[in-house]
Amino acid sequence: MKKYTFISDIPSSEITPEAMYHSRRRFIKLAGLAGAAAVLSACGVRQEEATPATVPDVSSMETGLVDELGDPANSFEDITNYNNYYEFTMVKEGVASMVDKLVTSPWQVEVSGLVQKPTTFDVEDILKRFPAEERVYRLRCVEGWSMVIPWGGFPLSKLLAEVEPMGSAKYVKFTSASIPDQMPGVASPFFPWPYTEGLRIDEAMNDLAVLVTELYGKPLPKQDGAPIRLVVPWKYGFKSAKALVKIELVENQPDTFWNTSAPNEYGFYSNVNPDVSHPRWSQATERRIGEAKRRRTLMFNGYTDQVASLYTGMDLAQNY
Amino acid sequence: MITELKRRFPLLLRLAVHLGGILPLVFLVRDALTDNLTVNPYQKAEQRTGETALVLLLFSLACTPLNILFGFSRAVKHRRTLGLYAFFYASLHLFIFSVLDYGLDWEIIWDTVLENRYIFVGLAAFLCLLALAVTSFRWWMKRMGKNWTRLHRVVYLAGGLAILHLAWVIKGDVLGLAGNVGKPILYGTILAVLLVVRIPPIRRTIVQFRREIQHRTAGTIKPPIREYRELP
Numbered sequence: 230m231k232k233y234t235f236i237s238d239i240p241s242s243e244i245t246p247e248a249m250y251h252s253r254r255r256f257i258k259l260a261g262l263a264g265a266a267a268v269l270s271a272c273g274v275r276q277e278e279a280t281p282a283t284v285p286d287v288s289s290m291e292t293g294l295v296d297e298l299g300d301p302a303n304s305f306e307d308i309t310n311y312n313n314y315y316e317f318t319m320v321k322e323g324v325a326s327m328v329d330k331l332v333t334s335p336w337q338v339e340v341s342g343l344v345q346k347p348t349t350f351d352v353e354d355i356l357k358r359f360p361a362e363e364r365v366y367r368l369r370c371v372e373g374w375s376m377v378i379p380w381g382g383f384p385l386s387k388l389l390a391e392v393e394p395m396g397s398a399k400y401v402k403f404t405s406a407s408i409p410d411q412m413p414g415v416a417s418p419f420f421p422w423p424y425t426e427g428l429r430i431d432e433a434m435n436d437l438a439v440l441v442t443e444l445y446g447k448p449l450p451k452q453d454g455a456p457i458r459l460v461v462p463w464k465y466g467f468k469s470a471k472a473l474v475k476i477e478l479v480e481n482q483p484d485t486f487w488n489t490s491a492p493n494e495y496g497f498y499s500n501v502n503p504d505v506s507h508p509r510w511s512q513a514t515e516r517r518i519g520e521a522k523r524r525r526t527l528m529f530n531g532y533t534d535q536v537a538s539l540y541t542g543m544d545l546a547q548n549y
Numbered sequence: 550m551i552t553e554l555k556r557r558f559p560l561l562l563r564l565a566v567h568l569g570g571i572l573p574l575v576f577l578v579r580d581a582l583t584d585n586l587t588v589n590p591y592q593k594a595e596q597r598t599g600e601t602a603l604v605l606l607l608f609s610l611a612c613t614p615l616n617i618l619f620g621f622s623r624a625v626k627h628r629r630t631l632g633l634y635a636f637f638y639a640s641l642h643l644f645i646f647s648v649l650d651y652g653l654d655w656e657i658i659w660d661t662v663l664e665n666r667y668i669f670v671g672l673a674a675f676l677c678l679l680a681l682a683v684t685s686f687r688w689w690m691k692r693m694g695k696n697w698t699r700l701h702r703v704v705y706l707a708g709g710l711a712i713l714h715l716a717w718v719i720k721g722d723v724l725g726l727a728g729n730v731g732k733p734i735l736y737g738t739i740l741a742v743l744l745v746v747r748i749p750p751i752r753r754t755i756v757q758f759r760r761e762i763q764h765r766t767a768g769t770i771k772p773p774i775r776e777y778r779e780l781p
């Protein structure tokens with residue numbers, strides 16, 4: 230039962246055996262979501278205050294959530310058990326069982342740099358000030374797999390408006406948490422910790438660039454970047470930095486984690502583009518998690534209408 | 550007890566070799582049946598079979614150096630078995646990639662092969678292993694004579710290509726020591742050591758040094774230890 234790893238300290242005796250789990254799924258379908266809550270609490274799944282709630286499975290079959298192309302959302306279980314989070318481990322299925330130690334409350338995010346009103350926000354305040362909107366977006370990993378994820382969050386532009394960027398601010402730099410005693414992976418000497426990412430200011434102002442605090446309407450699980458992360462759905466997943474501690478407005482294009490690690494392979498833009506290969510891997514196809522056949526990858530991950538205008542006149546093969 | 554173990558050692562070694570060859574498959578099948586290959590099972594299975602093939606190939610390549618370094622001549626008997634197991638996992642790896650992952654969709658596979666140099670070198674490594682596996686039996690050994698030894702030196706090339714395949718598939722830059730580079734560096738170093746030990750002048754020096762030590766510790770002059778020679 231390794232697969233069902235929950236964040237809270239549920240004794241293994243309380244984790245539902247697979248057979249019962251499946252019958253429960255059938256039952257949930259019959260009973261509907263309202264009934265499900267009662268069933269889950271009867272099963273002894275506790276809701277903890279400090280850690281995000283861990284409802285084991287709220288799959289698209291129950292919720293009917295789809296993206297705007299009509300593809301169903303991946304299950305909560307898929308999304309919380311397959312994570313690229315090198316601060317913990319390079320083993321994607323191993324992240325979920327290692328994130329317990331991360332303390333996500335209290336948590337502060339510093340927004341500074343070329344702004345009129347540099348501010349350090351408590352995440353609690355952010356949650357109150359910027360109510361989460363449901364955003365069902367595709368996430369396309371540079372490794373060639375993808376998911377449809379029902380995030381909850383708000384446009385990054387709203388937070389930036391609060392601090393009033395100066396005219397000289399051309400880029401936004403994001404810095405993720407790097408806490409050695411809570412994140413064992415940051416001991417690796419092969420990476421330029423902390424994780425940093427960047428967007429051009431107009432990209433950051435696009436409505437699709439969101440700060441995410443929820444998944445499936447619940448507080449964002451730690452393995453998915455709690456308490457607050459960036460989501461930039463038209464770019465490869467690594468642009469969407471997790472566990473943000475700092476957002477800086479800067480004049481020059483910032484160094485990023487992957488661009489520093491392998492400059493010729495991970496460009497600053499890293500827009501999803503089936504026609505521009507990673508130097509070593511084709512990006513023409515992807516595996517949607519849960520599907521048997523591979524899919525053709527879509528330009529800008531299917532968000533061409535919303536974002537193509539950001540790049541008019543740019544050679545996207547040069548600016549990969 | 551110890552003498553018993555010593556007597557049984559050849560059998561135990563053979564058993565260990567076969568367990569090493571079979572258990573990874575048993576675990577893979579078990580994890581596939583119990584839904585324990587992550588939510589991206591084909592990729593996980595590709596990674597597992599690929600790494601198993603590489604590790605078994607390194608074990609196969611370690612047999613001769615074990616004899617050179619420690620006079621462990623019995624290891625040499627298991628080179629072929631380990632090599633064939635490595636070939637088996639390499640075949641499984643290719644099968645999962647082309648049939649399960651890419652669904653034998655030749656259009657997509659062709660695009661992928663053209664754009665992915667790691668697939669080129671992986672395929673080259675596989676073809677090397679294929680040639681070695683086909684000619685690994687005594688009949689071919691006799692038939693080919695000296696050419697057999699020459700052909701089977703290709704195993705070094707296969708090892709190098711397999712590591713390049715891994716180095717190119719990971720996220721990061723192996724030469725720049727940046728990224729997810731632990732495994733290619735580890736396996737590459739092991740391969741390099743195994744190859745260096747075989748370089749004739751180095752091999753002779755090591756064998757001579759080892760014999761001297763053995764003579765000195767034994768305090769007597771023992772009959773010369775049978776030195777391993779290239780088969781046949």
